[in-house]
Amino acid sequence: MSSEVKSVLDHHPSYEAVIGIEVHIQLKTKSKIFCSCPNHFGQEPNTNICPVCTGHPGTLPVLNKTVVDYAIMAALATNSTVARTCGFARKHYMYPDLPKNYQITQADVPICSDGYIPIQCADGSEKKVRLIRIHMEEDAGKNIHGMAGKSWVDLNRAGTPLLEVVTHPDISSTYEARAYLMNLHTLIKYLGISDVNMEEGSFRADINISMRKKGETKFGTRVELKNINSFKFIAQATEHEMSRQIEMLENGERIKQETRLWDTKHQKTVFMRSKEESQDYRYLTEPDLPAIQIDDAWLERIRHMIPELPYNKSRRFQDEYTLSANDAEILVSEIAIARFFEQAARISNKPKQTSNWILRDLLAYLKEHKLELEQTKLTAQALAELVVALDKGVINSKVGQEIFIEMIQTGKGADCIIKEKNLEQIDSVGALEPIIIKIIQDNADNVAKYKAGNDRLFPFFVGQAMKATGGKGNPVLIQELLKKHLG
Numbered sequence: 001m002s003s004e005v006k007s008v009l010d011h012h013p014s015y016e017a018v019i020g021i022e023v024h025i026q027l028k029t030k031s032k033i034f035c036s037c038p039n040h041f042g043q044e045p046n047t048n049i050c051p052v053c054t055g056h057p058g059t060l061p062v063l064n065k066t067v068v069d070y071a072i073m074a075a076l077a078t079n080s081t082v083a084r085t086c087g088f089a090r091k092h093y094m095y096p097d098l099p100k101n102y103q104i105t106q107a108d109v110p111i112c113s114d115g116y117i118p119i120q121c122a123d124g125s126e127k128k129v130r131l132i133r134i135h136m137e138e139d140a141g142k143n144i145h146g147m148a149g150k151s152w153v154d155l156n157r158a159g160t161p162l163l164e165v166v167t168h169p170d171i172s173s174t175y176e177a178r179a180y181l182m183n184l185h186t187l188i189k190y191l192g193i194s195d196v197n198m199e200e201g202s203f204r205a206d207i208n209i210s211m212r213k214k215g216e217t218k219f220g221t222r223v224e225l226k227n228i229n230s231f232k233f234i235a236q237a238t239e240h241e242m243s244r245q246i247e248m249l250e251n252g253e254r255i256k257q258e259t260r261l262w263d264t265k266h267q268k269t270v271f272m273r274s275k276e277e278s279q280d281y282r283y284l285t286e287p288d289l290p291a292i293q294i295d296d297a298w299l300e301r302i303r304h305m306i307p308e309l310p311y312n313k314s315r316r317f318q319d320e321y322t323l324s325a326n327d328a329e330i331l332v333s334e335i336a337i338a339r340f341f342e343q344a345a346r347i348s349n350k351p352k353q354t355s356n357w358i359l360r361d362l363l364a365y366l367k368e369h370k371l372e373l374e375q376t377k378l379t380a381q382a383l384a385e386l387v388v389a390l391d392k393g394v395i396n397s398k399v400g401q402e403i404f405i406e407m408i409q410t411g412k413g414a415d416c417i418i419k420e421k422n423l424e425q426i427d428s429v430g431a432l433e434p435i436i437i438k439i440i441q442d443n444a445d446n447v448a449k450y451k452a453g454n455d456r457l458f459p460f461f462v463g464q465a466m467k468a469t470g471g472k473g474n475p476v477l478i479q480e481l482l483k484k485h486l487g
C-alpha cells in the first residue's frame, strides 16, 4: 500500500474515526459443527441437511472437535489467551432461517480472548489492533427473497462452523481497516482453516463506525456496515460513511444507531435496519453440550501445526532480503508465492531481481491466464537461472521475457533454453561492429537525414541492429557503436 492515502479525514482534521470490526469466518471442516452433514458450499437448496441442523425437537448436537482445533489455531496465531474451560450458549431470536429459534454460540467465556493482530499503518509504523474475543458458533440458513414477494429458506448453510473475531474500536482510518482485514484474511488463509472466499460468504466483515471530535473521550453513536463482500467496497463504504456522519454532525443532526448496506451502483451507504432498541437474546447455557476442557497436550499439538505467520514473514523478508514493505506484503499474501520467492532467491542469490520478476511478470501472467502458480510448470530453479543469466549479461532483457514465457509453459530451465535456442547475447565489439557498419551503408538516406539533425531516427538504427542480431545484440553496446559510427 502506498503512502499516498487520500481520505475524507484529510479534509476534516478536527474529526477522528473510531472503528471496530467483527468478522465471521466459515471454517473448512469436513462436516458441520454439530452434525455429520458435509460442510459444502453451492449445493441444491435443502439437500445437505439432517434433523439436527434443521432444528428438529428431540435431536442432540455433537461437537465437531476439529472446530475446536481450528479455534485454538486462530487463538495462537493472534496472540490470544485460550480458555482452558469453555462451553456453548443459546442465543434466542426468531428468524425463518433459524428453525430452532436459537443459535448455538459462546457467551461469557469465549474460547479466545485478549489477542491482537499487528498492522502496518500508512506512515510505516506498527499498530496492534486488539481483539476482544474469538468465539465458535453455528451459521444460520439463508433466506432467499424472490419474485412476487415470495421468499424461500435454504438450510444447507445451517450448522456451518463459524469463528467470530471481534476487535476493540482501535482502528482509526480506512487504511487501517483495510490493513487489518487483509492481515486477518491472509492469516486465516495461512492457517488453512477457511477458504476465506468473500464472494461466497466464508469471510464476512461488519464494520462499526462512529466519529468524534479529536480530544473527546466519549464515543459517538456507531453505525454498522454489513454484508460487504470485497476489500475495495469495504474501503469505499467506510469512506462514504465517515463523510456522511461528519456532514450530519456539522449540521447539528443526531446520528442514529443503525445497520447500513453499501449500494455499489450509487456509491453510498443505505439504511437497512434500526438498532436503537437493543435486543435481549436471553442467553442461557446450552444444556445439550458438555463444557470443553483444553489441556496442555492439546495446546501443544496445535502449536506444532502453525506455520510462520504472514506478518512475521513479511518483516523477515524486509530484513533478510532488503525488500520494501509493499513488495514483501504482496509476496507473502499467497503462501505458495512466498515459498516460491524464497526458493528462487536462495538459488539466485539475487533477491531483489527475483522479487521483481515475480511481482511484475509472474503475477501479471497468472492474472491474465487466470492460473494459480501450481498450475504452471515454472520452477524456482528455472527463475533463478533466468535472473542469474540476465545479471551476468548472458542474455538481454528482451530475450529474458521470451525465455520467461517458455519456462512457464514448458517447465524447462533458462540455461537449457538459452543453449537449445542459442540465445546468448551478442556483446562483443568484434561481432557487432560489422553489423552496424553494414546498416549504415544500407541506409544512406536515413543516415543523411539523421546527420542533418533528425535525432528521432536513432531508434530506427537500433531496431535494425536488433533485427540483424535476431534480438540477441547487447542494446547498450549497439547504441554506443551506432553513436560512434553515425558521428
Ligand SMILES: [Zn+2]
Pocket (backbone or CB within 6 Å): 032, 035, 036, 037, 048, 049, 050, 051, 052, 053, 054, 159
Ligand atoms: Zn445436519
